[in-house]
Amino acid sequence: MNFRRFFDEAKRDPRRIVFAEPMDERTLSAIAIIQRERLAVPILIGEPDDIRRRAESLGADIGDVAIVPVSDARRERFAHEYCKRRDVSDSVAERLIAKPLYFGGMMVSLGDADGMLSGAISTTASVIKAAAMTVGMREGFTHPFAYMALLIPDLLGETDKLFFFADAAVTISPNTEELAAIGVAVAQAVRTEFNIEPMVAFLSYSTRGSGQGASVDIVRDAVERAKNMAPDVAIDGELQLDAAIIPEVAERKAKDSPVAGRANVLVFPDLDAGNIGYKIAQYMSGGHAYGPVLIGLKKPVNDMSRGVSVEDIVGTAVITVLQAQHV
Numbered sequence: 001m002n003f004r005r006f007f008d009e010a011k012r013d014p015r016r017i018v019f020a021e022p023m024d025e026r027t028l029s030a031i032a033i034i035q036r037e038r039l040a041v042p043i044l045i046g047e048p049d050d051i052r053r054r055a056e057s058l059g060a061d062i063g064d065v066a067i068v069p070v071s072d073a074r075r076e077r078f079a080h081e082y083c084k085r086r087d088v089s090d091s092v093a094e095r096l097i098a099k100p101l102y103f104g105g106m107m108v109s110l111g112d113a114d115g116m117l118s119g120a121i122s123t124t125a126s127v128i129k130a131a132a133m134t135v136g137m138r139e140g141f142t143h144p145f146a147y148m149a150l151l152i153p154d155l156l157g158e159t160d161k162l163f164f165f166a167d168a169a170v171t172i173s174p175n176t177e178e179l180a181a182i183g184v185a186v187a188q189a190v191r192t193e194f195n196i197e198p199m200v201a202f203l204s205y206s207t208r209g210s211g212q213g214a215s216v217d218i219v220r221d222a223v224e225r226a227k228n229m230a231p232d233v234a235i236d237g238e239l240q241l242d243a244a245i246i247p248e249v250a251e252r253k254a255k256d257s258p259v260a261g262r263a264n265v266l267v268f269p270d271l272d273a274g275n276i277g278y279k280i281a282q283y284m285s286g287g288h289a290y291g292p293v294l295i296g297l298k299k300p301v302n303d304m305s306r307g308v309s310v311e312d313i314v315g316t317a318v319i320t321v322l323q324a325q326h327v
Helices: 004-012 025-037 048-058 074-086 090-097 100-109 124-134 176-193 214-229 241-245 247-253 271-285 310-325
Strands: 016-019 041-045 066-068 115-117 145-155 158-166 199-203 234-239 265-267 288-295
Touching (some): 004 310, 016 100, 016 310, 025 041, 025 048, 041 100, 048 066, 074 090, 074 100, 074 124, 100 115, 100 124, 115 310, 145 271, 145 310, 158 176, 158 271, 176 199, 176 265, 199 214, 199 241, 241 247, 241 265, 271 288, 288 310
Parallel strands (some): 016 041, 041 066, 158 265
Antiparallel strands (some): 145 158, 145 288
């Protein structure tokens, strides 16, 4: 899988992406690349003089990128709109909008930007809370789900394998309904935004009845529910990881599966497994992890790991552009 083709998709229709943490050196270096390659139209939140001095000290050429201070004239309008939506006092709204995550979120919500990216120095909880309070949730979602796009440089001789790990950032202990919804939502995103046909494996320590227990029952039930929710998507489980992604193992463990050995969407049974799993895959393979990409918001707002690299920020920005193209 040549991930650069997604860069080409972004370049064809770049969107305005807010960066709420531009003083972070990795973020500034990534913005210089994004600006140079015209992958997006970056908008930075912060004090222009401080940001430009920081960029110069890092040797990051950010050109004439737009920089918006939180003291911008729009701040009063944003606070007023937030106050109306959330039924809070003027003083509370003004304090929140003075924070870059909330200021940027209101820019996206009110159409002054198409998406936002942060998390290099903020916690996932902070990013999600700001996004939910400003951009808001789509109908049918009470909270977002999240996936990580993992680009593995070599998997048993196959180069640049792209996988989608879910939920790797938000849903701690999903019940049957949540687990099914996660699998279907990520599959739809993969098909729509990446133009990749999803092959969804619900993972477990068991493959097709080799193990028993309450956790296995949740996965099995989630698989049946997901199949009913999305009959046009290839879905199977419960599958062990090797059966899901290695054809030779799938031939022995789940020969009749439409997914085994070919899965690209990996649905983990809980957040412990998903988060640990993607980090093992990333660091032990020397791969790249893009995200967490959030699903369920009205407009794109995405998170990043605080261990993110410059290249990972660029890739996550490209995914944010792809999302914005399909809103």
